[in-house]
Amino acid sequence: MVDDREQTWKKTSDRGSLWLIEIITWVILHLGRHVGRFFLYPIVCYFILFSSTTRFSRHYLTRSLARKVNFSDVFRHYYSFANMLLDRVYLLSGKTQAFDVHLHGDDIFDELIQQNKGIILLGSHLGNFDLLRVFSAKYSDIKIKAVMNDNNRQKVNQVFERLNPSLKDEVIHIGHPESMLALKEFVQQGNLAGILADRVETEARSVSCEFFNQTTLFPSGPLIVASLIQAPVVLCFALHRKNNQYDIYFHKFSDKIILPRESRQEKLTEYMSEYAHILEQYCKQNPYSWYNFYDFWNDEK
Amino acid sequence: MSLSDLEVQVGELIIETLNLDMEVNDIDPDDYLFGEGLGLDSIDALELAMAISNQYNFQLRSDDANNRKIFRSLKTLADYIDSQLKIG
Numbered sequence: 001m002v003d004d005r006e007q008t009w010k011k012t013s014d015r016g017s018l019w020l021i022e023i024i025t026w027v028i029l030h031l032g033r034h035v036g037r038f039f040l041y042p043i044v045c046y047f048i049l050f051s052s053t054t055r056f057s058r059h060y061l062t063r064s065l066a067r068k069v070n071f072s073d074v075f076r077h078y079y080s081f082a083n084m085l086l087d088r089v090y091l092l093s094g095k096t097q098a099f100d101v102h103l104h105g106d107d108i109f110d111e112l113i114q115q116n117k118g119i120i121l122l123g124s125h126l127g128n129f130d131l132l133r134v135f136s137a138k139y140s141d142i143k144i145k146a147v148m149n150d151n152n153r154q155k156v157n158q159v160f161e162r163l164n165p166s167l168k169d170e171v172i173h174i175g176h177p178e179s180m181l182a183l184k185e186f187v188q189q190g191n192l193a194g195i196l197a198d199r200v201e202t203e204a205r206s207v208s209c210e211f212f213n214q215t216t217l218f219p220s221g222p223l224i225v226a227s228l229i230q231a232p233v234v235l236c237f238a239l240h241r242k243n244n245q246y247d248i249y250f251h252k253f254s255d256k257i258i259l260p261r262e263s264r265q266e267k268l269t270e271y272m273s274e275y276a277h278i279l280e281q282y283c284k285q286n287p288y289s290w291y292n293f294y295d296f297w298n299d300e301k
Numbered sequence: 302m303s304l305s306d307l308e309v310q311v312g313e314l315i316i317e318t319l320n321l322d323m324e325v326n327d328i329d330p331d332d333y334l335f336g337e338g339l340g341l342d343s344i345d346a347l348e349l350a351m352a353i354s355n356q357y358n359f360q361l362r363s364d365d366a367n368n369r370k371i372f373r374s375l376k377t378l379a380d381y382i383d384s385q386l387k388i389g
Contacts, residue, residue, distance in 0.1 A: 174343055175343070176343060176368075177334075177335050177341075177343055177346040177368060177369075177372040178343070178346060178363040178365075178368045178372070179343040179346075179363075180343040180344050180346060180347035181343075181346060181347050181350050181361065181362070181363040182363035182364075183347075184347060184363075185362070185363055202342070204342075205342070205344065221344055224344055225344060225347065228344075228347055228348060228351065229347075261320070
């Protein structure tokens with residue numbers, strides 16, 4: 001079921017970062033990654049001064065750092081975000097070899113790939129999900145597609161698609177009646193579908209979970225789909241360390257999501273609470289790397 | 302407007318599969334299933350497509366060029382199922 005209330009992230013986060021992405025894309029393509037990194041400082045400073053989203057950064061950092069937030073924290077947060085965008089631009093232009101990536105827990109894939117049931121990969125806005133491009137270069141026999149909302153990020157996607165025209169084929173857009181049917185067919189061919197599971201599309205498809213000691217909404221759709229197509233679920237976090245180094249962590253979440261009809265919502269809440277708990281642990285360890293710049297906890301209501 | 306037998310059957314399948322709080326006669330066969338109208342989303346469509354393939358033994362495919370039409374309303378969905386049953 002669809003409800004009319006627009007989720008706040010659709011109104012704030014991506015519109016705010018669009019011109020940041022435009023600038024970074026230009027810098028990267030004309031000046032390269034090393035010079036580009038240098039330019040991030042003035043760009044981020046300018047962005048912080050003129051962006052209306054910095055208060056959301058503070059809302060989050062107060063929780064992840066568990067202390068009072070100062071300007072340099074906010075700067076670090078946005079610098080980390082800009083750096084992620086920069087690496088994304090770089091990855092999308094096909095330069096996957098430029099990264100030094102350490103995989104952790106990827107031994108689970110050997111078994112999962114053999115089962116040939118496909119995999120649902122639950123990511124988040126922590127770190128850089130696009131690093132999976134490097135992963136897919138290693139496991140070349142399985143294909144990866146990202147599940148994305150196109151309407152609200154159209155402009156951002158246009159920037160990225162200009163960069164990498166084949167991007168369209170690597171994405172399953174939600175919002176068409178047949179979208180999830182396409183996902184089912186793709187996954188059941190033994191492939192891997194990645195979904196970012198820390199943004200709610202519609203309240204009707206959400207559950208309330210504890211996240212940093214406060215209840216807020218998480219999407220329930222990804223796990224409903226996983227249960228329908230009976231695909232195993234793996235969590236994934238790709239985190240930047242320094243320079244070109246990344247760590248990607250994988251966790252087996254469930255071999256099979258089972259949602260009894262009479263207690264579907266309760267069971268979904270249980271599953272997503274576990275997801276939120278694991279995400280929170282990673283956020284505490286990597287406090288500047290979570291990029292949901294909107295009113296996540298409804299602090300401003 | 303009265304429903305055909307197959308429309309009643311498919312309407313009941315929709316209500317049962319998606320756990321909707323309504324009667325089959327509440328559905329206008331020409332009303333949109335997605336967006337406005339019944340307000341279904343693509344996850345509902347997946348559940349529905351799986352229920353249809355169980356009950357009627359044919360697969361709905363995501364790459365069918367006629368999907369927009371097939372999934373438009375109860376009437377168009379029932380018509381499509383009818384056409385598939387005749388082929389089968």
